[in-house]
Amino acid sequence: MSSTEKRIYLEFEGGPRAEATLLLKDAPKTAEAIWSALEKPVTETVMHAMYAGPEIMFGLPPEAQTFDPTSLPAENQQVIPAPGDLIWFFQPKELMGGLDFELWELGVFYGRGGRVFGPLGFTPCTIWATITSGLAEFAEACQETRVIGLKNLTIGRIE
Numbered sequence: 001m002s003s004t005e006k007r008i009y010l011e012f013e014g015g016p017r018a019e020a021t022l023l024l025k026d027a028p029k030t031a032e033a034i035w036s037a038l039e040k041p042v043t044e045t046v047m048h049a050m051y052a053g054p055e056i057m058f059g060l061p062p063e064a065q066t067f068d069p070t071s072l073p074a075e076n077q078q079v080i081p082a083p084g085d086l087i088w089f090f091q092p093k094e095l096m097g098g099l100d101f102e103l104w105e106l107g108v109f110y111g112r113g114g115r116v117f118g119p120l121g122f123t124p125c126t127i128w129a130t131i132t133s134g135l136a137e138f139a140e141a142c143q144e145t146r147v148i149g150l151k152n153l154t155i156g157r158i159e
Helices: 028-037 135-144
Strands: 007-012 017-022 042-048 055-059 085-091 103-109 125-133 151-158
Touching: 007 125, 007 135, 017 028, 017 135, 028 125, 125 135
Parallel strands: none
Antiparallel strands: 007 017, 007 151, 017 125, 042 055, 042 151, 055 103, 085 103, 085 125
């Protein structure tokens, strides 16, 4: 790892583990904000996306909501991510009728054919990191969430 490279891990309870490199040139503010939020590793329950295809998603827990999401610019936004891409999505209260809470979402695309698509249609999201190690086994575990259901995932810094 170079002195300017930042990496994180994503590990399902009981394995497997993948490692991702932050896209500091393409999404510098978002990558740094999420890096700061991961000062301590977080464990969250992940679910499989309903509309987006091969994606798992999870909310950034309140203890990791350490930045102002409205201050982040649109960076490296896509609606057709590549396998291994990690996305950031923020939705303010009441953007979609009846949702009286904010969404601080991280998504992981693990296969081909994914799209950032939800109840409001295509939604460009910031791609802030990409899996650079362990994608094949990690993708198998992600796929299992479609059939088995919810799983716990820990995400943290590699220092």
